[in-house]
Structures are given as structure tokens and as C-alpha cells.
Amino acid sequence: MKEIIEKISSYNIFNYLFPGIIFVILLREITNYDLVQENNFLGAFLYYFIGLIISRIGSLIIGDLLKSKTLKFIKFVDYNDFVNACDKDKKIELFSEINNMYRTIISLLTLLLLAKLYEKTAEWLNISEGISYILLIITLIILFIFSYKKQTGFVKKRVASRMEK
DSSP, X not given: OHHHHHHOOHHHIIIIIHHXXXXXXXXXXXXXXXXXXXXXXXXXXXXXXXXXXXXXXXXXXXXHHHTSTTTOOOOOOOHHHHHHHHHHOXXXXXXXXXXXXHHHHHHHHHHHHHHHHHHHHHHHHTOOHHHHHHHXXXXXXXXHHHHHHHHXXXXXXXXXXXXXX
16 A cells, blocks of 8 residues: 555645545535445545546546637647657656646536536436446546547657657
8 A cells, every 4th residue: 555655646635635525525515426435445445536537537637628719718738848848857847737637627617517417417316326327337448548549649749759869
């Protein structure tokens, strides 16, 4: 267990574990859903996974929505420029990590709102727990398919930027 804890980066703590724990605590407070685990070991893995989901939604939906041509709220630099700048200034990676944490918090709060809305809608439409689980699993499959696609794109861009040197 000690080795696992030593390998967890600050990025993983602030973008996966921390949001997962906060989400589960707030979810229990504002809905009838209770994901809090009595077993801390199992809880750590569940909260990390929930945080991973929150982060992926932040990356795929929140981030892309805020940088969309419609909203134009955020503008990113060219990826090659980002990689080259990180080589010259290591603090850029820290700033990017903080930036991703803010996006994850936006995602966390959005998901809490959606959970509350789903709870009320499920009660109103009398959606069974079994159907809710099926919808959740389908949603997670779709989320991770798109996450995989996006991550593959980052790997390709990174390789391309290194091949140019």
C-alpha cells in the first residue's frame, strides 16, 4: 500500500482522488445516493475512479465546450508550442495541472447538479434502479471510448512534436 501511495502524483490526487471524495460527500448531502464506503481501502479506489470519471467529463465536455467556436471562452495554444514551452519552463506544467484541477471542479459541480436533476426525474418517471444502472454503464462506456480517442490524439501529437526536433 505504501508503494502505491508513493507513486500517486499530485496530479492524480488533485484531479482524481480529491474530486472523487468531495463528489461522494456532497452527493450524499444533496441526494439520496450514498456512495461513501466504510472500508477505506475500497473507498480510496472507488473515489479515485469517480474522480477519474469527473475529470474525463471535464476534459471531454466542459473543456471542449468552453473552447468551442460558439462560446470562445478559452483559447489554447498550439500543442507543439505547449510542448516546446514546457521544455523551457517547467512551471508551465504546474500551471496546466492547476488549470485542469479547476476544470475538474467545474465538472464535479455540474455532475452534482445533474445527479440531483436525475434523481428527481427518475422519481417522476418511475425509472427503476436496474434501468439507472444500465444507463450509467452505457454512459461510462461512451465516455471512455471518447477518452481513449482523445488520449490517442495527444500521444500522436506528442510523438509528432518530438519527431520535428
